[in-house]
Amino acid sequence: MVIEEKQETRAPLSRERVLAAAIELADQGGIESLTMRALAERLDVEAMSLYYHVANKEALLDGVAEMVVSEVLEEVADIDTNTTPDTWKDTMRSTILRARGVMLRHKWAPMVLETRTTMNPAVLRYFHGFLEIFHNGGMSWDLAHHALHALGSRALGFSQEMFNPGPGSEDEEASEEMLEQMMSELPLFPEFMQSIVHTDPEDDTLGWCDDQTEFEFALDLMLDGLERLRLADSPASPRSAPRTDRAT
Amino acid sequence: MVIEEKQETRAPLSRERVLAAAIELADQGGIESLTMRALAERLDVEAMSLYYHVANKEALLDGVAEMVVSEVLEEVADIDTNTTPDTWKDTMRSTILRARGVMLRHKWAPMVLETRTTMNPAVLRYFHGFLEIFHNGGMSWDLAHHALHALGSRALGFSQEMFNPGPGSEDEEASEEMLEQMMSELPLFPEFMQSIVHTDPEDDTLGWCDDQTEFEFALDLMLDGLERLRLADSPASPRSAPRTDRAT
């Protein structure tokens, strides 16, 4: 009975609009809130209309993944990949840290990216940038290849922290039981926990694990290691390649 | 009309039987085939019976995750964690490679483990083993903590390879399009691809990416880096800590 103002023909759907709306939805409510039906409602459309622009949900997620990586590409677009052996490491470092910035804006993105099974042009372009940096930095193709694998998902800025405690992980009996067990048969934990607590408790992290610090620590560990391998590779001074087993 | 032989009262359900059946189901059909209904059918029981032994599906997956890590614990039970500075690296190496063996038996396990939000006693015990190895090997608690984070999911034997091409990723037009783009605006790829192809094409991997080799490469890179940091830490010879920015 109410006169609806649907005359002003809402903007027609398009693959781009669908993907953008999907990202917004996931940003707001997490990836589990991204359902075809909810997405349709957000676009003021019937659920089945989406299938005209996207084959199915898997294809939707593929598209979303590509959009996120495109965002990373924009973020690193101004980084000069024309590196030298002196600069490749810092260049790589800031590339990855900028990618991480994008992932922090889309906390659900790592999981979506990890569940993709097919490459997409955006990641291809992104990794091509890595090849430029590695190659111009003086790495062999072989080492560059290893480096790509070694960085793994960290290359795109996420480390997939094992068991980052979500909200409300402080259950009663489970924690209780585990604490008791820890003290009895896992004697190293008390001293360990005590010695690693951070002193400033004003950040929103757990108090003893600063994700950003740990991410950068691991990243630098890899980059430093790769630089050492590069040096061992190019001049005729073979020292400390990996898997030398026992050597300083 | 057919006389069913249900007299021989099938073994009563239990949390353990439910979890074991869930693992079998996932092993056979992948994690997406693990539904409450399919699990119930496998146990010759109504779907709702499961809820007596497990709170809900999330709790089921928690239990499954714990079982898998328990399997890892058994696998590494005989490893001597009473290390020295000379032996910690190799000990760590074989611990992680054995864990990887378990993950290769349960290809779905990494994803399940990564989606868990709460710790469980098994992972706690597992990481306590790491602390023993690190500590006895001469690391400070602080470095041990960093090491734990740096290893990340690799500690449990998986690296979450980005885009491991699943079966049937050789779609026609998508690959076609991407190949064209590669050649035009991504000029480094042809040479790169050509120089990294493996020579023996008889393993079941892609031909140019050997997962096991890459896993071990990255693992050694981390372990070597950690050993260097340990050495730089304990004696009074501060050389090449990470993030020294530019130094050999």
Place this chain on the structure above:
DNA sequence: ACCTGAACACCGTTCAAGT
């Protein structure tokens, strides 16, 4: 070309009820 309505198959789960 683009969108819709009704329907289907399949989820996880609640709840009251059986033994």
Place this chain on the structure above:
DNA sequence: ACCTGAACACCGTTCAAGT
């Protein structure tokens, strides 16, 4: 204590049909 039956809310998706 342990299991069941019917039902509910919510998925993704097919298909024929509308404009």
